[in-house]
Amino acid sequence: MGSYPPGDVIFLLKEINGLIRETETEDREELIQTGHHYSEMLPIEYRPTKEYIELFHQTLQTSAKKVALAVAIVAELIQATKGNNVVIASLARAGTPIGILIKRYLESIHRLHIPHYSISIIRGKGIDENALLYMLDKHPGAKIQFVDGWTGKGAITRVLQKAIKSFNEKLGTHLDDDLAVLADPGHCVSKFGTREDFLIPSACLNSTVSGLVSRTVHRQDLIGPTDFHGAKYYREWLSEDVSNLFVDTIAKHFHELADTAKQQCSMHLIQDEEQWITWSGERDIQRIQQDYKINDINLIKPGVGETTRVLLRRVPWKILVNRMDNPYLAHILLLAHDRGVPVEERSDLSYSCCGIIRPQGEDNR
Template sequence: MKNTKEDVAYINSTYREEDVIFLLKDLSNFNLEGATEEREARVQRGEHYSESLPLEYQPPSAYMHLYYDALQDYKKKVALYIGVLAEQIYHKNGKNTVLVSLARAGTPIGILIRRYLIFKYNVTIPHYSISIIRGKGFDSNAVKYIIHEHPNKTIQFVDGWSGKGAISKELTHSCEKFFSETGIELNDTLALLADPGHCSTLYGTRDDFLIPNACLNSTVTGLVSRTVLNSAYIGPADFHGAKFYQELKEADVSNQYVDVITEEFEGIKANASLRAQILLEDSNSATFKGLETVKEMMGVFEISNINFIKPGVGETTRVLLRRVPWKILIKDFNSPYIKHILLLAEERKVEIVHYPDMDYTCCGLIKPLN
């Protein structure tokens, strides 16, 4: 395994290096994408989703207008919950923190937490983004590298939002496995900006609201693809891989996104501190409450594979952007968080179903191709 900075070739991104370092092997020269329906069929036949990449959806101008509207509408809300989350992390770990975001949804969240701590406390902490893959675990080589570089610091894992809690459980399993192999104990508490699934005790909110970066793919995450774990390209000493989409540079809004949110910190800092204190004093628990809703859906819609149900605004958006959607369930058609969902569903001719009895704002159902 690579242990020194001189040995490590980081994948490119459009983010500033002080904001984040991606510990990912650069696979930009390989053809890993396939047509959405073809890839979906392979995954449903048993190929692991991490072995290939979906084609990057490039939204039309009408959809981008919705994204920019969402950014303006929810920038203060995102900033507030970033502040709430950052205050809790700082209270628990102080300066002794290394932020480790889970690529890609967690990456802008980690950047914003880091920036908030600089803004509020004048404290600069390192931030890395690494891969975690359902059924495979986190990138242990990347975690070992971080520990080597920051031996006396506490790793805080960060992600964007919860759905069913699969990644929270994957993180716990990975930490247990890592301890059994190395004797090094890691904190498996996943810091989430939004936790509608009740999957963590460390979160900014449990409201299933629209986090604007969920609307886009690589163009809001430094032009970095989803992460890849395929033995044809990734050796036992390598980091997990990803691609850098240089050809999408003109469409990139990654730095604009984090800059717009950062500008809101001054106006929310007092409220963020107050809300964080309430959460720190509250003996909340991770009940995985949303999982019960998902199990009910499995019966109602006769779905045997729980992975075909993707609850929450963020996960529903992902289904529409890169999977083969079957139905979209909507709790309340008057919700301000679903405008982009309805536009994408109309574009892809996906059935919309009113489903009021759920904890989530919406839910995406993947089409069983067999």
């Protein structure tokens, strides 16, 4: 599955093409907010405008070195803490291109050939345990490092911690539950490339920058007890795929940044891990929840990556930004304009931006 070379990643996912139809955004939003689980449906993939695609390419060129340095720092942290016998398990799908970049960095700079798999984790359902079992069977004795693109308020971090604790208790394993990300504006992990809430270009798009793979699906009529979680493979989008362009553009900067990354990794490791994790982002979101009288905190999606997702596949109510001239928000403002979503400036926002999903039945808020 997927448009990446098999040497970059193996998707531990069940292809469900022809078994599930995408749901219209408005219908899907109503179903989610009335109790249906988001992982039992797929949104219709957003088809970017020409202007939006041009913005992606422009952003990729201007931010390539910044993203490459964040990747390099995370890769150095993984190698320093996990050693050479490590398996990368990226969380599909946002984590997949990041996992590929980390794998390529370790090969290029450290001559390490690290296995890399992309697996599913779902809020409210947990991690794909069959995928974990597969990796443990294929790589006995190896340490697994979970990888994602960024943190928002830390929901997936908590899901991962709970899921790994349960898995270890059931099977007597000793998997680490730590998550490595490029950007950690939520302050909820200890392995990160930066705490800055900046635009990672892969957040701009959906499947066309993630190996043409959909978000993951878990529905009992589709996924059996021994199956991996499911996903669609959008082969029909191949002519518009920029997945390999993204990783190739970032990876060419690794050698010039390796020394800087090693220095920053050394400085990072001196600090006490508990000092890094404060969950300050979660507290900020609780304040927004109170200010806007939002009952369900899951309707608030902080950070550039999560706000982009709100605009691409949910029904947004409004977008909050820390300042209108923030250079990382050009695509956010473009998407908000295209969808007619109001944008409010909040100078007290610790994230660059925050997307708020429209509560169903409250159109006049």
